[in-house]
Amino acid sequence: MTHLLDLRGLTKRFPAFTLGPLDFAVPAGSITGLVGANGAGKSTLMKLLLGLLPADGGAVTLFGRTYTGAEPELKARMGFVLDPPGPPRHLTPLELGTLVKPFYPRWDAARFRSLGQRFELPMKTTFQKLSQGERMKTLLALALSHDAELLLLDEPTSGLDPLARRDVLDLLLEVVQDEGRAVLFSTHIVSDLERVTDQVAFLKDGRMILAGAKDDLLDAWRLVKGGPELLDSPAAARAAGGRRCEGRVELLCPAEDARALATPEAVLSERPTLEDLAFFHGRPLETLPC
Amino acid sequence: MRDLLRRDLKLHKVAFVLPAVVALLGGLAAFWTGEPPIVFLVLSLGVVLLQPHALHLREEHHGTLRELHVLPVTPRQIVGLRVVEGLLGALGVALLHGMLALVLQGPGVFQGLGQLVSPGWLWMLLMVLLVPLPVTLRWGGRGWMGLILGAFALGGGLTMLGQFEGALPFRTALFRALLWTMDYTTAHPWQHTLALLALMAACLPLSEAALRRRSL
Numbered sequence: 001m002t003h004l005l006d007l008r009g010l011t012k013r014f015p016a017f018t019l020g021p022l023d024f025a026v027p028a029g030s031i032t033g034l035v036g037a038n039g040a041g042k043s044t045l046m047k048l049l050l051g052l053l054p055a056d057g058g059a060v061t062l063f064g065r066t067y068t069g070a071e072p073e074l075k076a077r078m079g080f081v082l083d084p085p086g087p088p089r090h091l092t093p094l095e096l097g098t099l100v101k102p103f104y105p106r107w108d109a110a111r112f113r114s115l116g117q118r119f120e121l122p123m124k125t126t127f128q129k130l131s132q133g134e135r136m137k138t139l140l141a142l143a144l145s146h147d148a149e150l151l152l153l154d155e156p157t158s159g160l161d162p163l164a165r166r167d168v169l170d171l172l173l174e175v176v177q178d179e180g181r182a183v184l185f186s187t188h189i190v191s192d193l194e195r196v197t198d199q200v201a202f203l204k205d206g207r208m209i210l211a212g213a214k215d216d217l218l219d220a221w222r223l224v225k226g227g228p229e230l231l232d233s234p235a236a237a238r239a240a241g242g243r244r245c246e247g248r249v250e251l252l253c254p255a256e257d258a259r260a261l262a263t264p265e266a267v268l269s270e271r272p273t274l275e276d277l278a279f280f281h282g283r284p285l286e287t288l289p290c
Numbered sequence: 291m292r293d294l295l296r297r298d299l300k301l302h303k304v305a306f307v308l309p310a311v312v313a314l315l316g317g318l319a320a321f322w323t324g325e326p327p328i329v330f331l332v333l334s335l336g337v338v339l340l341q342p343h344a345l346h347l348r349e350e351h352h353g354t355l356r357e358l359h360v361l362p363v364t365p366r367q368i369v370g371l372r373v374v375e376g377l378l379g380a381l382g383v384a385l386l387h388g389m390l391a392l393v394l395q396g397p398g399v400f401q402g403l404g405q406l407v408s409p410g411w412l413w414m415l416l417m418v419l420l421v422p423l424p425v426t427l428r429w430g431g432r433g434w435m436g437l438i439l440g441a442f443a444l445g446g447g448l449t450m451l452g453q454f455e456g457a458l459p460f461r462t463a464l465f466r467a468l469l470w471t472m473d474y475t476t477a478h479p480w481q482h483t484l485a486l487l488a489l490m491a492a493c494l495p496l497s498e499a500a501l502r503r504r505s506l
Contacts, residue, residue, distance in 0.1 A: 050360050052506040076362035085353025088301050099300060102293035103361045 002028045004150045004182045005049070009058030012048055019044050019206040021058055026150070026199070029179040031172055033193035033214075034186040035278050036203035042186035043083055045203070046154045049184075050080055062150065076104055079148030081139040081156045089128035093121050093138045097145065104146035112145035119167070132159030140168060144175065151175060153185035157192050165189075169196045190275040202278060209282055214274070222258030223276050224251045226267035235260045241280035252280035294363065294371045298345060305341070305348050312337045313383040317390035327391045332414070334387065338379040339418040342372040343426045343434070350430045356506045365501040369427065369494060376419040412486040420493035428500035 003025040011020035019041040026032045036042050047053040049060060051067055059066060062074045087096050093116060101107045116123050119137035127135060136159055143151055151172070157165045172183050173196055187193065193200055193214070201211040210217060221240070230236055230249045235257035242251035253261060258269045272280070299306070316334035320327040349355040358368065425433035475482040 047506065052356060052359055054503055054505065071364050072362035072367075074362075075360065080360055082356065082360070085356075087357050088352065088354050091300075095300075099297055100361065102296070103363065 003061075004028050004063055005184065006061040007058065008061070010045075010048060010055055010060060011057035012044060012053060013056045017041070017206055019048075020208075022208050024201055024208060024211055026182050026184050028182050029176055030198040031176055031183045031185070031196050032199040032201065033197035033274075034184060034201050034203060035188075035190060035193060035274070036186070038188075039205075040203040041206040042203055043154055044206075046080075046082065046152055046186065049152055050078070050082075051075070076106070076146070077149045079143030079146065079151045081136070081143055081151075081153040083154050086135065086139060087127060087142075090126055092124050092126055093130075093141065094123040096127065096138065096142060100142060100146075106147040108145055108147060111147075112141055115141035115144060119164075133161060133164050136160055137164065137168070140171070144171070149181050151181075151183040151185070153183065155187055156185050157187060157189055165192065172196055190273070190278055193274050200274060202281060204282055210277065217277065218271055218274070220255055221272050221277060222253055222255050222269045223272040223280070224253050224258050224261045224267060224269045225249070226261075230261060230267065233261050241283040243280070243283070250280070252276065291367065291370060291374060294367065295374065297358075298371070298375065301354060302345055302348055305345055309334075309338045309341045309379060309383075313386050314390075316383075317387045318394075320387070320391060321394040327387060327395070331384065331387045332410075334383045335380055335411075335414060336418055338383045339376050339414065341379050342375040342419060343422060345375060346372060346426050347431050347434070355430075359504075359506055365498050368501060369423070369497040372423060372427075372497075373419070373494070376415070380415070412483065412490070416486060416490050416493070420490050420497075423493060423497045424500035427497050428504055430504075 005024075005026040007022045007024045009021040009023060011018065011022070013019075017039075022045070034042050034045065044053065048055055049062075051071065063077060065074060067074060088099075091099065097109070097112045101109070113123075115121075119134075119141060121134055121137055121141065122130070127138065130138065136156060140153075140156060143153070153172075156172075157168055160168060169192060172185070175181050175183060197214050199212065200214050200217060202209050212220075224230065224239075226249055228244070228247065228249055230251060235253060236251055238257050239251040239253045242249065251261070252272060261267060261269065313334045316330035317327075319325075320330040346355070349358060422434075422437055425437055429436065475485050
């Protein structure tokens with residue numbers, strides 16, 4: 001399997017926060033979701049991947065090469081959406097397209113126009129006068145118009161209404177129809193991940209706590225619900241997280257442990273959702289609210 | 291490079307107005323005051339050579355610096371852009387002043403070509419554009435605050451140095467070495483120019499390294 005993006009021990013240290021070491025790969029033809037709370041390190045990771053932050057350790061390999069000596073070529077093969085401030089605010093989407101066009105050898109003006117129409121973008125309104133959703137769509141149109149092979153999108157669906165969000169997600173699915181392309185996007189909206197991702201990576205406090213194919217991850221875990229007697233089982237001690245609420249206990253356990261726990265009649269064991277994984281994993285029993 | 295220059299022109303039209311006005315006023319002032327045109331040319335060049343720094347700080351202030359960095363260009367090209375902007379600005383000012391002097395004061399106002407090929411221009415280019423460039427690229431506005439404070443501290447320190455004459459053990463050796471270098475290079479124009487060019491050349495990789503260390 002070809003990896004368009006490969007991280008090996010990638011580390012970035014700040015005075016009060018360390019990201020990594022991260023080991024992770026994004027295969028061609030896939031959509032990978034990056035999930036994490038605010039401050040987990042998602043945007044920092046995106047910036048490291050785009051060369052906006054110097055790494056303190058490890059390596060980033062893009063299309064099988066490192067940035068050294070190949071920076072423009074690699075960047076031309078990537079599209080991105082970053083968190084604000086974004087592009088110059090006094091320019092219109094049309095002018096922004098004209099501004100970046102010379103830097104991308106594979107810029108497709110017709111595609112930019114058609115994406116503008118598809119997203120119903122006011123192409124002659126300045127960026128600062130666009131709504132949050134229109135701004136995001138402008139950034140997406142810019143990212144998708146130069147035939148990028150790898151899209152790095154930081155919260156691309158934030159600020160979008162449900163219809164627009166669905167449209168953007170459908171567009172991402174269209175992008176990876178071409179097996180040579182891949183998308184890595186971060187989000188808070190876990191339902192977006194359920195809908196489109198092949199791979200998911202969970203970041204917490206700068207560490208990647210879970211990563212892998214979405215279905216494998218969901219199959220590997222069970223959400224076990226029952227009475228307080230659940231906690232008496234030795235398997236409960238191996239739970240990755242859980243909560244106690246009004247006499248009921250919910251535990252996120254490895255699937256093999258769930259079988260051991262699921263003996264009493266009152267116990268319910270179910271496949272977790274990605275939201276369950278994000279919510280419970282790494283949270284000790286007493287720390288989560290009911 | 292051409293595309294980067296076009297981008298800057300498109301994004302920072304307003305920022306180009308001030309140095310253009312200063313250059314124009316400088317050229318006219320030479321006529322009004324009757325002072326040698328070279329005086330105003332030096333002042334205008336000083337302002338114009340600060341322009342690349344101003345552009346970079348403006349990018350930082352408006353949040354477009356990150357957009358510049360994610361374009362498929364190398365840090366070396368961004369350093370080159372700033373240097374070229376400085377050189378083009380300097381050339382533009384020199385031409386403007388030259389033309390104004392010709393039109394308003396007639397030929398012969400620059401007393402010989404010696405004035406125009408003075409190593410002073412290289413010093414100016416070095417000290418105003420190239421030496422602070424790594425600071426601008428690495429620390430942006432904060433770097434300039436540091437430079438200004440550093441200049442004040444240095445000025446203050448030099449002013450007070452006289453009071454401590456003989457108290458600093460390194461003073462003699464260091465100052466003698468500095469004075470000797472200055473004497474030697476100013477007395478030997480070729481060596482002087484070559485040393486300046488070497489210093490200028492050293493600033494470029496330093497600027498590139500500074501830009502690579504920048505966190506955006």
